[in-house]
Amino acid sequence: MVDSSLSITPEQLAAFDDASIAELARRLEEDDYPTPFAGLADWHLLRALAIHRPDLIQPYVHLVDQEPFDEE
Numbered sequence: 311m312v313d314s315s316l317s318i319t320p321e322q323l324a325a326f327d328d329a330s331i332a333e334l335a336r337r338l339e340e341d342d343y344p345t346p347f348a349g350l351a352d353w354h355l356l357r358a359l360a361i362h363r364p365d366l367i368q369p370y371v372h373l374v375d376q377e378p379f380d381e382e
Contacts, residue, residue: 318358326359326366334359335370 326334334352343349353373360367360374367374 318355323362331366335373338373
């Protein structure tokens, strides 16, 4: 069962502006989270922003892992 409190909503994504994306990027760059899951939640949020609001994440695209990987 998926916990709906962990879902990223369109309203959350629409609420982001330059200041809030800069704060998200700062947290990810510092990687100082109380648990690995807290960092993962921010990373998922950044990925959602990369998909739905790519204009905002342009300065922080290096934080989004977009490298293809080889499963072999």
